[in-house]
Amino acid sequence: MSTKDQKFSTKLIHAKTHVEEPFGSVNVPIYQVTTFNQQKNNRYDYSRSGNPTREALEHTVASLENGTYGFAFSSGMAAISSVLCLLKSGDEIIVSHDVYGGTFRAVTQLFTNFNIKAVFANTTDIKEVEKCITEKTKAILFETPSNPFLHVTDIKEIVRVAKEHDLFTIMDNTFMTPYLQQPLDKGVDIVVHSATKYLGGHSDVVAGVAITNSEEFAGKIGFVQNAFGAILSPNDSWLLLRGIKTLKVRLDQQQKSALELAQWLSDNSQVAEVYYPGLPSHPQHKLASEQASGYGAIISFKLKGEEVAKETLNHVVLSSVGVSLGAVESILTHPATMTHASMPLEDKEERGITGHLLRISVGLEDVEDLKEDLKQAFEKAEKAFSYK
Ligand SMILES: *Cc1c(COP(=O)(O)O)cnc(C)c1O
16 A cells, blocks of 8 residues: 555554664664764765654655655744745745744744845735735745634635745644645645644654655755754654654544533633634634634633733643643643734734633643633632732
8 A cells, every 4th residue: 555545544653754774663763863974875974964763754744744855843933934045035925914923023023134025914815915916925924724813714725826926835734734734735835834733742842844745845945954954853853753643643632622612612601702713603614624624622712801811821720821732731822922922012903912812722631621620710810800
């Protein structure tokens, strides 16, 4: 059976690593080495340029995304910034207006130093995207669903417009993972991930990947990976390979709990609004159902009071309070002061990222316990605030 015909869960376990191992070990070992004896092999010379453990991971993630070429980086931002190095001085790039905070920082405060301009567009509105295209535009960088409001962008529409104008597309598939959404199959040129999140899955490794089907882009990304050098270490590559094997079973359970929790939050009197693409009330529920095979396990919600939302963070017991997502443990985030802290206030307000907003990455705890924990935290937060 060729790997292409295998079902996703089989690929997770048996994706071809293209790394032969003389002892038949069932996993690729950690090749914790910097250099290779060139009298004995001509495949590897120096670990920045290539390392068997990293290569095993790169082939694995490429196969999961139905791609040909994979590249592993030391973080999601390293992957995104390395891919952005394909742009040149004078170029413009259209970026989703509600892009990940770190990406926003990179394109507004780092790449501007090299005369690369980001133009922000609401990518859920294809007409707005088209209006932003100038003769300098080279690429579109987008995420779907977006963070923190889980807005859904029509991938095929972005690809259509990009092709019409000879632009290339970069899509951040961190939230959905290759299990639920395959952007390359829809014509996206380069997929990037913060592998720190679902791919790793255990809050123990910071990593990023980029995948493409195009030999031309692969050549360029490979060049940047080696020249810029933000590579993933052998040890972290191995941790990711291990985490990836359980991606499907983790997400199956996390999505199930997320839907239940989203419904529960919608019925809760302290909650003003719930943002989850799996709820029929989500404005793009239909599109989300068409272009992905699931809705993921990130829920954002607004509480009625801003102070109560902040205070809730002091009372949850089960969820870790902080940034990040996609792990076995639930993580509760206050986007305005955490993930989007570096975004100027007016940009935050324009995007609706107020202090009322909380985001939960649903982990593998029992969903009844998660509900109970949030319930008591909301109650304590309300009480604490009414005494102040
Ligand atoms: C976390 C995250 C990133 C950045 O990844 P790091 O591994 O933290 O560098 C990029 N995009 C999205 C959607 C993320 O959630």
